[in-house]
Every structure is written in structure tokens, then in C-alpha cells.
Amino acid sequence: MGKKYDIVVVGAGNAGLSAALHCAVEGKKVLLIEQHNLPGGCATSFRRGRFEFEPSLHELCDIGSAEDPAEIRQMMMDYGVEVDWHEVPDCFRIISKYSDGTPMDVSMPFGIDNFIDKMEYYVPGSRAKMEEYFDLLREIMAGTAYISESNGHADSNVLKERFPNLLRTGAYPVSKVWKAMNMPQKCCDIMSTYWGYLGVDMDHMAFIHYCNMFMKYVSRAAYIPAHTSHEISNAMVERLRELGGDIWYNCRAEEFLFDGDTLCGVRTSCGEVSCDYALANINPDIIYAKMMPKELIPEREKKLSAARGHNYSARMITVYVGLNKTAEELGIKDYCIFFADTSDSTKEYKNILGGYETNNFNIFLCNNIVNPDCSPAGTSMGFFTSMGSREEWSDLSPEDYTAFKNKYAKKFIRTLKERAGIDIEPYIEEICVASPWTFARYLGVPEGAVYGYETSDWDAMMARMMMLDADYPIKGLRPIGAAGPRGDGYSSAYVCGRLMARLAIRDLKEEGR
Amino acid sequence: MAVNVKIGLIGALDMLKFKNMAKVREQAIKAAPAKEITADYAINNSARALHPDFQELIVDKVIDHGSAGAKTFLMRSKDGGPLAYFRAGQYLSLKLKIGESSLSRPYSISSSPKDALNGVVSVTVRANPGGFAAGYMLDELKEGDEVLSSGPQGNFYYEELRDCKNVVALAGGSGITPFLSMAQAIADGTEDFDLTILVGSRTKDQILFGDELDFIADKCDKVHVVHVLSDEEAEGFEHGFITAELIKKYAKEPYSVFVCGPEAMYSFLKGELDKLGLPRKNIRCEMLGVTKKIAEAEGFPADAKGKEFNIKVIQGTREYDIKASSEEPILVAVERAGITAPSRCRSGECGWCRSKVLSGTYFAPPENENRRWADVRWDYIHPCATFPTSDMVIEVPAEYTPKKSIQCL
Numbered sequence: 001m002g003k004k005y006d007i008v009v010v011g012a013g014n015a016g017l018s019a020a021l022h023c024a025v026e027g028k029k030v031l032l033i034e035q036h037n038l039p040g041g042c043a044t045s046f047r048r049g050r051f052e053f054e055p056s057l058h059e060l061c062d063i064g065s066a067e068d069p070a071e072i073r074q075m076m077m078d079y080g081v082e083v084d085w086h087e088v089p090d091c092f093r094i095i096s097k098y099s100d101g102t103p104m105d106v107s108m109p110f111g112i113d114n115f116i117d118k119m120e121y122y123v124p125g126s127r128a129k130m131e132e133y134f135d136l137l138r139e140i141m142a143g144t145a146y147i148s149e150s151n152g153h154a155d156s157n158v159l160k161e162r163f164p165n166l167l168r169t170g171a172y173p174v175s176k177v178w179k180a181m182n183m184p185q186k187c188c189d190i191m192s193t194y195w196g197y198l199g200v201d202m203d204h205m206a207f208i209h210y211c212n213m214f215m216k217y218v219s220r221a222a223y224i225p226a227h228t229s230h231e232i233s234n235a236m237v238e239r240l241r242e243l244g245g246d247i248w249y250n251c252r253a254e255e256f257l258f259d260g261d262t263l264c265g266v267r268t269s270c271g272e273v274s275c276d277y278a279l280a281n282i283n284p285d286i287i288y289a290k291m292m293p294k295e296l297i298p299e300r301e302k303k304l305s306a307a308r309g310h311n312y313s314a315r316m317i318t319v320y321v322g323l324n325k326t327a328e329e330l331g332i333k334d335y336c337i338f339f340a341d342t343s344d345s346t347k348e349y350k351n352i353l354g355g356y357e358t359n360n361f362n363i364f365l366c367n368n369i370v371n372p373d374c375s376p377a378g379t380s381m382g383f384f385t386s387m388g389s390r391e392e393w394s395d396l397s398p399e400d401y402t403a404f405k406n407k408y409a410k411k412f413i414r415t416l417k418e419r420a421g422i423d424i425e426p427y428i429e430e431i432c433v434a435s436p437w438t439f440a441r442y443l444g445v446p447e448g449a450v451y452g453y454e455t456s457d458w459d460a461m462m463a464r465m466m467m468l469d470a471d472y473p474i475k476g477l478r479p480i481g482a483a484g485p486r487g488d489g490y491s492s493a494y495v496c497g498r499l500m501a502r503l504a505i506r507d508l509k510e511e512g513r
Numbered sequence: 514m515a516v517n518v519k520i521g522l523i524g525a526l527d528m529l530k531f532k533n534m535a536k537v538r539e540q541a542i543k544a545a546p547a548k549e550i551t552a553d554y555a556i557n558n559s560a561r562a563l564h565p566d567f568q569e570l571i572v573d574k575v576i577d578h579g580s581a582g583a584k585t586f587l588m589r590s591k592d593g594g595p596l597a598y599f600r601a602g603q604y605l606s607l608k609l610k611i612g613e614s615s616l617s618r619p620y621s622i623s624s625s626p627k628d629a630l631n632g633v634v635s636v637t638v639r640a641n642p643g644g645f646a647a648g649y650m651l652d653e654l655k656e657g658d659e660v661l662s663s664g665p666q667g668n669f670y671y672e673e674l675r676d677c678k679n680v681v682a683l684a685g686g687s688g689i690t691p692f693l694s695m696a697q698a699i700a701d702g703t704e705d706f707d708l709t710i711l712v713g714s715r716t717k718d719q720i721l722f723g724d725e726l727d728f729i730a731d732k733c734d735k736v737h738v739v740h741v742l743s744d745e746e747a748e749g750f751e752h753g754f755i756t757a758e759l760i761k762k763y764a765k766e767p768y769s770v771f772v773c774g775p776e777a778m779y780s781f782l783k784g785e786l787d788k789l790g791l792p793r794k795n796i797r798c799e800m801l802g803v804t805k806k807i808a809e810a811e812g813f814p815a816d817a818k819g820k821e822f823n824i825k826v827i828q829g830t831r832e833y834d835i836k837a838s839s840e841e842p843i844l845v846a847v848e849r850a851g852i853t854a855p856s857r858c859r860s861g862e863c864g865w866c867r868s869k870v871l872s873g874t875y876f877a878p879p880e881n882e883n884r885r886w887a888d889v890r891w892d893y894i895h896p897c898a899t900f901p902t903s904d905m906v907i908e909v910p911a912e913y914t915p916k917k918s919i920q921c922l
Binding site: 038045048156168171172176177227228231233235248249250251252269270271283288290297299300301302303305306307309310315393394398401402406409410413427428429431433437438440446447448458459460463464466467 | 526527528530531532533534535537538539541542543544545546547548549550551552553554555556557559560561562563564597598600626627630668672673674675703792793794829855862864865867883884885886887888890891893910911912913
């Protein structure tokens with residue numbers, strides 16, 4: 001067998017980069033292998049004509065200011081990674097309908113006080129309830145931070161004493177908690193806006209998961225890098241190199257190799273590499289079905305896979321546009337506008353899963369609002385994001401593929417014109433439509449579902465976190481990434497990568513390796 | 514931080530339920546059957562079929578275009594199955610082994626996308642003086658030979674969301690091939706736009722695909738062909754070069770212009786296109802490759818002219834010491850040394866050859882500069898369009914082949 005490493009990380013997506021960096025910082029000899037010729041997975045960029053497009057990042061909620069760094073900024077600082085973060089101006093604008101059917105065009109600011117003030121403006125009389133609500137969110141944030149730090153071994157007495165409302169709300173979906181609080185419906189409608197970022201509706205999304213994200217956005221604002229998420233990924237790779245880590249591109253993991261029941265190496269398209277541990281940014285079903293000996297797969301893992309039943313979250317559709325007019329000329333003022341038929345997330349999710357005819361959901365964002373110089377003088381750029389159903393993208397033939405994805409693009413462009421009065425159609429200099437096929441191609445994720453398994457009901461994030469040591473009990477191998485315990489999203493993937501790297505290092509220590 | 518505040522009716526929610534989350538999850542898992550785990554997904558299979566890592570082809574037939582100085586290679590899939598569907602105008606990157614060199618060349622697909630579904634695809638190669646790969650293709654490649662190709666690549670195609678419904682194609686030499694594919698796609702209903710092709714040739718008998726184009730134009734009212742002869746005057750043919758006046762004469766407003774041809778044609782057309790005053794979005798040029806006269810390029814360091822440098826190429830755990838001319842792209846030196854390196858467009862555009870510079874200086878001509886911001890920032894290059902201006906150390910990734918890629922360990 002070839003060169004020996006302590007840890008091989010498979011897949012240089014967000015979780016893989018974070019895991020590799022953590023291992024390298026801890027002094028481990030690390031090899032990061034990546035099947036593409038670029039790092040980052042969806043945290044990358046691509047060029048068309050004179051534009052460089054951001055493929056996926058809307059905004060990162062875990063950055064915080066330089067003076068008061070939040071988790072991800074702090075993590076990058078710990079890794080020694082420098083990124084030029086730019087602050088996003090507002091939470092969001094949403095153009096939709098309240099669940100009672102009345103029209104909704106709402107813009108919400110960052111900052112808890114600002115948010116409460118603006119909510120009072122849209123929903124008079126909501127102030128007291130919103131203040132109470134943010135108190136609850138503060139407690140939940142502190143409680144989840146405690147649980148996270150405990151690596152799956154939280155002390156229930158501490159929880160009961162310090163975070164009782166976390167225990168009370170923790171097992172319930174968002175809508176149930178709001179109902180128990182008597183939250184005014186219009187406030188619920190407005191605060192549901194971010195549901196698409198997690199890909200689960202408010203009737204199935206765990207309250208603590210959602211409110212964690214919501215609170216991070218509102219209280220710490222959101223940021224994007226100055227030069228697309230490829231800047232983050234490249235900066236992370238650069239740091240990994242400085243720390244003595246290796247990275248091989250165009251190198252595909254084919255099989256995990258075992259000595260008895262313990263991992264001893266990885267067979268790759270570039271040859272075999274021996275190692276003590278592998279962290280795989282790969283969906284566990286793919287690892288089990290195609291990349292390791294069947295006899296080493298425990299019964300419970302088969303049951304876990306069956307229980308999930310390929311219940312993947314959102315399959316993304318994104319449309320990137322490079323425009324030959326400035327944002328100002330086009331009348332684009334908001335960084336991010338959510339378009340939906342209803343703010344009732346359960347109905348909206350159903351509409352989305354119903355396919356093209358019923359799906360009128362999309363998020364449009366314009367990068368120039370945050371980074372005026374991200375495209376050449378006189379131009380602007382942005383992208384639309386929506387989700388698709390499994391069926392419509394499974395049953396599609398290659399001949400019909402372009403026409404079908406363009407149908408979605410036309411719908412998004414029309415929606416922007418009709419609902420926000422922004423007409424970009426005559427000014428499209430470059431356009432590119434990515435579908436679940438595209439995400440399946442570049443990320444290798446099942447069905448192009450970038451968010452991994454739906455973090456809903458019994459399989460919610462907190463329940464997964466409580467069972468960190470029960471899931472995936474293969475010696476020397478742990479899956480990381482969107483299908484992991486933390487679920488989807490940039491922040492979650494970075495945190496998951498570090499968490500799993502910590503566990504790997506712990507495992508190695510305990511096993512005396 | 515607020516501790517144990519009583520919030521509304523939340524007190525009625527069940528704390529035990531939180532404690533039981535793990536138990537509930539375990540029960541859900543236990544209740545499921547211990548089935549064999551599968552990982553076969555329709556969406557992923559479709560994506561792979563549309564964007565294969567490579568395609569194994571067999572030359573089925575070689576058509577000699579005689580005085581036009583070109584050959585068309587009709588190829589079929591080795592396994593008899595369908596080939597990747599594509600957008601008319603895209604190219605294949607063919608992997609060639611010529612002597613000690615492992616190299617690639619991009620060729621526009623001249624057949625229709627529909628043919629690919631029947632496992633058939635064709636490319637056309639025209640002789641060019643001193644052309645290393647073209648010479649090999651024309652002289653050596655014959656029926657029954659196996660050819661390894663990429664999946665369909667490139668962004669030179671009609672896009673309804675961006676382009677005008679009327680497209681004026683300006684073609685020179687083998688630059689006609691993407692437009693032949695587009696014309697066929699319009700004729701068979703795959704594409705829907707109005708295509709007017711102005712094709713430049715020296716003389717009547719050097720016209721490439723003249724009969725095929727006329728045949729399509731006769732039966733399809735959305736395809737129009739105008740032959741422009743530079744060295745011959747003949748009835749029914751335009752004479753001279755493709756000029757702004759000529760474009761205006763045949764174009765239906767509003768229109769987009771698509772350009773594909775040799776380097777000299779681009780230089781001439783630049784001035785003509787400026788006269789038309791079209792917005793940038795209405796002009797789309799197929800990639801040109803890299804200029805053969807880099808030493809004359811603006812910004813090329815005078816002291817690097819005519820030099821030979823040493824480059825250390827690191828690939829996985831292997832290292833190679835190679836020689837490289839300052840006036841040839843780094844990729845060419847890598848290929849000449851027999852190293853299998855990734856490459857596709859060979860114009861600096863696609864980034865498939867993206868490599869890391871560990872030390873040394875280089876020149877990347879601005880007209881081929883298509884790197885990402887963060888790649889420029891951290892010294893990544895596209896070796897197909899980058900020239901060494903000192904000794905260098907670079908890291909070049911491996912490339913997949915059907916034979917399990919190279920062993921770089």
C-alpha cells in the first residue's frame with residue numbers, strides 16, 4: 001500500500017475542509033482527496049464570460065463582527081484562515097401572502113430590537129410577545145451550545161436547571177411552540193420565511209433547530225465573502241497546505257479498506273493510501289452500498305437506512321444571471337427577496353413538491369447589493385433559488401432537460417418582474433441553469449438533494465446529536481457533511497466537519513492508535 | 514441570559530418528550546426492516562449520462578473532404594449504447610497518444626444532438642500547417658480505431674433565455690462545424706431559432722460541408738447559408754471578406770452574432786463587429802485556443818523571449834523534471850513529457866487543467882484570462898493558457914481515464 005497518513009478526508013466540501021483543517025491543526029498527518037479539480041463542493045464559483053458566479057451561498061449566519069466573532073468566524077480564526085467577510089444589509093424581504101390570504105410585502109432588519117420594532121409596525125400589538133419570544137430564543141441558544149459542547153453527553157440535571165424551556169420546546173415542531181405561546185399568526189407568517197434554508201416546513205421542523213438559525217441571523221446578522229465562496233474554500237486549502245496537509249484533486253475514493261473490522265486505508269482512483277482513520281464527506285448509504293465490505297455493516301445501520309427510506313430534503317434549482325445593467329439601473333434594492341404563494345410553509349412545501357405547475361417559490365438575490373464590485377462596471381449579477389420534486393427530475397429525458405429547466409428559469413424571471421417590478425429579461429448577458437442533475441453531478445449527493453436527510457420529526461438534529469456514538473459505528477470511519485447529525489447548510493457542514501474530526505481524534509486516542 | 518423564565522403556555526409542553534427524543538428515534542430505527550442498503554438514484558444516473566467522465570468511441574467511417582483539406586470522423590460508442598446528449602455547438606475533448614505525448618484536442622461536434630442518442634457522433638478535422646494533432650488525426654486515424662473522448666463541453670450554443678431569436682453565424686475554415694450541428698438541430702426540431710450562416714472560404718472547391726448546408730437550407734426555412742469567397746468571384750456567391758455591411762445585408766433585426774473560425778478571422782472581424790454597435794451580450798465567440806505568437810503579446814516579458822526553463826511537476830507523490838519553452842503553454846511541455854494531465858478547452862476558459870504554482874513566475878495572456886478571483890489570489894493557473902517566465906514548481910492534478918486513472922502513488 002502507498003503512503004501512510006493518520007487521517008484521510010474524502011471530499012473537500014465544507015465539512016471535509018473543516019475536518020481536514022481541524023486534524024491538521026491538531027498535528028495529524030492529513031490527506032484530503034477531492035473528485036473534482038476544485039475544493040468546496042458547492043462552496044465554489046464558476047466563470048461565464050466576464051462574470052464569476054457564486055453558485056450556492058446566500059448568506060452565512062454564524063460570522064458576527066470582527067470585534068465579536070460568532071462561531072464560524074471564530075472557527076476560521078482558530079484554523080488560521082482569513083476571509084474578507086462583507087455584511088448583508090437586512091434579514092430579508094418577502095413578497096407572498098399571509099396565511100389568511102392577504103398580501104404580504106415585508107422587509108425585516110437585523111438586530112433584535114430593530115426586528116421587534118419592525119414587527120410591531122407590521123403586526124401592531126406584537127411587541128410584548130416578541131420580547132418574550134427572544135428571551136426564549138436566548139435560553140435555547142445557550143442550551144444548544146451546552147449540548148453541542150458535550151459531544152452527545154449532556155447532563156440532564158444541568159439541562160433541567162438551566163435550560164428548562166429548551167427541554168419543554170425541544171421535542172416539538174416550530175408551529176406547535178408558536179401555538180403554545182399564542183404567537184400572533186402574522187408574526188408566525190413573517191418568521192417562517194427562512195424555512196426554505198432548511199428545507200423542512202414549520203409543522204415538521206424541530207423548534208430548536210429552526211430558532212437557532214433564526215436567532216443567529218437576527219442577532220448576529222449575515223455575511224458573505226467578498227469574492228464568492230471559492231474564496232473561503234481556497235483560503236482553507238491554502239491553510240491546510242501551510243499546516244503540512246496534502247490535497248489531491250481529480251482523485252476519487254473507490255473503496256474503504258479494512259484490516260479485520262478496523263479501517264486501514266482507502267483505495268482511490270490514484271492508488272491505495274493507508275491511514276488510521278477516514279472521514280468521508282459522502283452519504284452513508286453510498287458508503288455502505290458501494291464502498292465497503294457488506295459483512296462489516298451492522299444490522300442497526302441497515303435499519304437506520306431503511307427508516308430514513310431515502311427521505312431526502314430539498315433538490316435545488318438555481319438560475320444564475322449576469323446582467324448588462326447595474327442593480328441601480330434595474331431598480332434592485334434588496335439583497336435577498338423571497339417569493340412565495342403563501343407564508344404557510346406546509347402548504348408552500350407541498351406546492352413545491354407538486355412540481356413545476358404548483359411551485360411558485362423562489363429566492364432572488366443580487367450579489368452587488370453587498371459587494372458592488374463583484375461584477376464588472378456597468379453590470380450586476382445574482383441568482384434565483386428554488387426546489388424541485390423528486391419525480392419531475394427523475395422522469396425527465398435528456399432531450400427534454402434543457403427546455404424543462406429553462407421553463408423554471410422563465411418562471412422565476414417572470415415572478416421577479418410581476419411581483420417586484422424588476423425586469424431583467426432584456427439585460428441577460430449570461431445565464432446558467434443548475435438543476436438537481438447538476439448538484440448530483442458535482443456533489444455526488446443522492447438525487448441532487450444538497451441538504452441530506454430531512455431533519456424532521458424523529459430524525460431531527462437534536463435527536464441525531466444525542467446519538468452521535470450510536471450511528472455509524474464503523475471502526476475508523478465516520479461520514480461527515482450534509483447527511484450527518486447537523487443537517488444541511490454551510491455553517492452546519494463546517495461545524496459537523498470539526499465535530500467529527502474531534503471524535504475521530506478521540507477514537508484514535510482511546511484505541512491507543 | 515434569562516434563566517427559567519415562564520413563557521406563556523409553554524409550560525404545558527412536555528419536558529419528558531425532549532428526554533425521550535433519543536428513545537423515540539431508536540424505536541423508529543428498530544422498527545424498520547434490516548434491508549440491504551442500496552444507492553441507485555435516477556437523478557444521479559441521468560446526470561452521469563449527460564455528463565460522463567469520458568466516452569469510449571470507435572471510428573466508424575472517415576469521410577475525406579478532398580480539396581477542402583479536411584476529414585470527418587464518424588464515431589460510435591464502443592459499447593453500442595447512447596452517447597451523451599449535448600447542445601448543438603458543444604465540443605468533445607479527444608485524448609490522443611502521439612509518440613511519447615499524451616495530449617488532448619477540442620473538436621466541435623459536427624453531428625446533431627439526436628444522433629448521440631443513437632450512439633453516433635462526428636467531428637471534423639482540417640489540416641493546418643505544423644498542426645501536431647491535426648496531422649496525426651488526418652494521417653493516422655482510421656476506421657476501427659478506438660478514441661477516448663470527454664463528455665460534451667463548452668458554452669458555445671444558442672440559449673433562448675439570452676440570445677436573439679435571429680442568429681447570424683460567422684464561420685471560417687473548420688469553424689463551420691458547430692454551425693452544421695446547429696443547422697441539423699434546427700432542421701430536426703431539436704432547436705428553434707433562425708440561423709443565417711455566413712461562411713468564408715477561399716474558393717468554391719475549398720468550401721467545407723457546402724452540399725450538406727445547402728441541403729438543410731433547402732428543406733428548412735429557418736436555416737440560411739451565404740458563401741463568401743475571398744479568392745474567387747462566382748455567381749450566387751458573395752466575394753471578399755465577411756464585413757459589417759455583409760452582416761447587415763443578411764441579418765434580420767434584432768440579432769445575435771456567433772463567431773467560430775481561425776485566429777486571422779477573429780482579428781479581422783473585431784473591427785467589423787465594432788462597427789455594428791451591438792451590445793456585448795449579442796456577440797458570442799467560440800474559443801480560439803492560444804496565440805502562436807506569444808512573444809509578441811503585450812505584457813510578455815522581453816527577457817523571457819526564446820528561453821527554456823526547468824519545471825518540476827508534482828502529481829500526487831510523483832515528481833517529474835521537465836523542460837519548457839517560454840513561448841509554449843506549460844500544458845504542452847507537460848504533455849510532451851508523457852505526463853497525463855487534465856485539459857479540455859485549451860483556451861484558458863474551462864479551467865479543467867487548473868494547477869497550483871508552488872514557485873516561479875509565468876505569463877497569462879489577458880485575452881485568455883478566465884481564472885477565478887481566488888485562483889489568481891493564491892497562484893493557481895490554467896496551464897493550457899499560461900507561459901513560464903522562470904523555472905517553476907507546479908502541482909498538476911491527475912486525470913481520470915477508463916483504466917482507473919493514472920497511478921500517482
